[in-house]
Amino acid sequence: MDLGQVFTNINVAIYMVSLFRLKKDALLLDPCFGKGVFLHAAISNGYRNIEGYEIDCNLYITTKQKYPELNLYNQDFLLADIKIKYDGIIMNPPYVRQEKIDDLAPLGITKRVLRRNKLFNELPSTANMYMYFIFKAIDILKDNGEMVVIFPSSWLQAKSGKQFEQSLYSKCTLIKQIHITGDVFEKNALVEVVILHLIKGVVNIEATVERVEMVNGELIPLKMVSTINELGFGSSFCNIGSVRRGLTTGCNEMYINPPFKNYKSKEHLVPIISTPKAIKGYSTTNAKTDYLFVPRQDIGFTTEIIHYISEWKERIKLSGKPKSLLAKIDKSESWYLIRPVDSSGILFSYFVRNDMKFVINNTGCFARDNFYIIKPKIDTTLAFALLNNYYTFFQLEKAGKQYGAGLLKLQRYDIEELKFPDITLFSNSEIEQLKVLSRELVFTGNEDLIGEITKIIAKYSVVNYEIIVENYFTIKKQRLEGETAHE
Numbered sequence: 001m002d003l004g005q006v007f008t009n010i011n012v013a014i015y016m017v018s019l020f021r022l023k024k025d026a027l028l029l030d031p032c033f034g035k036g037v038f039l040h041a042a043i044s045n046g047y048r049n050i051e052g053y054e055i056d057c058n059l060y061i062t063t064k065q066k067y068p069e070l071n072l073y074n075q076d077f078l079l080a081d082i083k084i085k086y087d088g089i090i091m092n093p094p095y096v097r098q099e100k101i102d103d104l105a106p107l108g109i110t111k112r113v114l115r116r117n118k119l120f121n122e123l124p125s126t127a128n129m130y131m132y133f134i135f136k137a138i139d140i141l142k143d144n145g146e147m148v149v150i151f152p153s154s155w156l157q158a159k160s161g162k163q164f165e166q167s168l169y170s171k172c173t174l175i176k177q178i179h180i181t182g183d184v185f186e187k188n189a190l191v192e193v194v195i196l197h198l199i200k201g202v203v204n205i206e207a208t209v210e211r212v213e214m215v216n217g218e219l220i221p222l223k224m225v226s227t228i229n230e231l232g233f234g235s236s237f238c239n240i241g242s243v244r245r246g247l248t249t250g251c252n253e254m255y256i257n258p259p260f261k262n263y264k265s266k267e268h269l270v271p272i273i274s275t276p277k278a279i280k281g282y283s284t285t286n287a288k289t290d291y292l293f294v295p296r297q298d299i300g301f302t303t304e305i306i307h308y309i310s311e312w313k314e315r316i317k318l319s320g321k322p323k324s325l326l327a328k329i330d331k332s333e334s335w336y337l338i339r340p341v342d343s344s345g346i347l348f349s350y351f352v353r354n355d356m357k358f359v360i361n362n363t364g365c366f367a368r369d370n371f372y373i374i375k376p377k378i379d380t381t382l383a384f385a386l387l388n389n390y391y392t393f394f395q396l397e398k399a400g401k402q403y404g405a406g407l408l409k410l411q412r413y414d415i416e417e418l419k420f421p422d423i424t425l426f427s428n429s430e431i432e433q434l435k436v437l438s439r440e441l442v443f444t445g446n447e448d449l450i451g452e453i454t455k456i457i458a459k460y461s462v463v464n465y466e467i468i469v470e471n472y473f474t475i476k477k478q479r480l481e482g483e484t485a486h487e
Contacts, residue, residue, distance in 0.1 A: 008092045013041040016148045019197045026087035031077040036063040053077040085142040093133035122167040141200045153194040172198040174207040181213045232462035233419035241376040246367040247341040250324045255293045265302045272366040276349040281445030284363045343367040346374040352408045358387040385434035389454040394472040406480040421460035
């Protein structure tokens with residue numbers, strides 16, 4: 001039977017106990033003490049008045065033998081009838097998803113049993129086990145008492161998390177929110193976690209948000225960069241290049257991959273890249289292309305094309321859509337003509353999910369309007385390096401608008417507001433290194449080269465290489481968490 005047991009690293013437990021601002025004679029509770037790591041950390045910190053609950057009989061016996069002086073109970077915390085109030089509560093509640101709660105029925109625990117308790121009325125029906133533990137803990141906490149809890153951070157993006165958060169902060173005031181990564185638990189647990197330090201009641205305290213990483217048994221604070229200006233870059237995008245959207249047809253169904261059979265008709269078709277998924281690597285060399293219908297009056301129309309245009313004209317007039325082409329039909333006999341957009345340069349996707357990358361359009365192929373086309377004002381390979389690095393990726397992550405399924409939408413002005421180091425300060429050797437790395441990235445697609453490019457640029461930023469990489473991947477991971485946060 002899965003009790004959702006994931007045991008906390010001792011150093012994390014010591015850190016969590018250190019967050020308490022309570023007197024040493026305070027009455028503390030661990031509602032699910034497991035192996036007793038929080039009990040040990042609390043005693044080491046000078047606390048002696050400690051109680052705890054544990055449903056696992058074997059763990060209870062082992063831990064009780066270690067700490068016979070403590071009031072420890074072999075009971076389920078959620079079902080226990082607890083009459084007293086505590087000064088402080090610390091815990092790592094069970095990680096049992098809401099779909100698995102009923103599996104605990106042999107222990108008397110089911111969602112139906114839990115929902116009978118009015119205490120849990122404010123919880124969403126899809127609440128995970130840790131939410132029940134937190135709500136019960138708040139109920140038996142004294143006014144102005146403190147709670148320190150570690151649990152999955154997925155609730156921050158989950159739909160059920162919104163209701164949980166609203167109810168939680170109606171009962172408690174957040175003192176500190178700590179996002180923690182690394183070896184947080186004794187065994188590998190595929191979960192991102194957050195530590196909350198709460199005080200019961202409404203208190204005039206400004207909450208702080210921190211990020212720490214567990215490295216070789218030590219908790220190391222991570223510096224978070226909050227604004228682009230903190231990078232220390234003084235050069236604007238306009239010094240690097242200009243940007244515009246790709247080609248808009250007005251009616252993709254008509255202009256993309258028309259079913260022409262006559263080889264003369266096919267002379268009016270040119271390759272076009274329709275989606276970022278069609279591009280492999282960092283160039284368009286092996287991109288999978290569609291065909292764009294570009295009517296050319298200079299070479300004449302076949303009967304097939306004349307019929308095709310006529311049929312579409314009637315279809316558009318009958319449906320009234322798309323309005324842009326309908327307006328052109330009313331104004332011009334040549335309504336079907338399309339204005340190609342020079343797509344040579346560097347391409348970037350309008351939407352980003354996993355891969356943040358700029359692509360050299362070395363084939364000069366047309367690109368549809370779900371791409372941005374960047375025209376470099378400097379050497380293209382140098383511009384390519386200034387775009388494909390973690391400083392630029394970080395800025396775009398910060399600027400973009402998040403959509404569902406982990407999508408990030410970038411507007412043209414998001415690109416135009418990018419900041420870069422002043423390349424006139426770069427040595428000739430560094431310029432050549434960036435160009436070489438750019439060409440190698442285009443040729444091999446080896447993403448390790450992005451790190452090498454970033455290391456050179458890092459010399460001209462007040463934020464060092466390690467910090468910008470950590471910041472970028474942290475906020476990217478937070479965005480992508482929304483992809484699976486559905487409980």
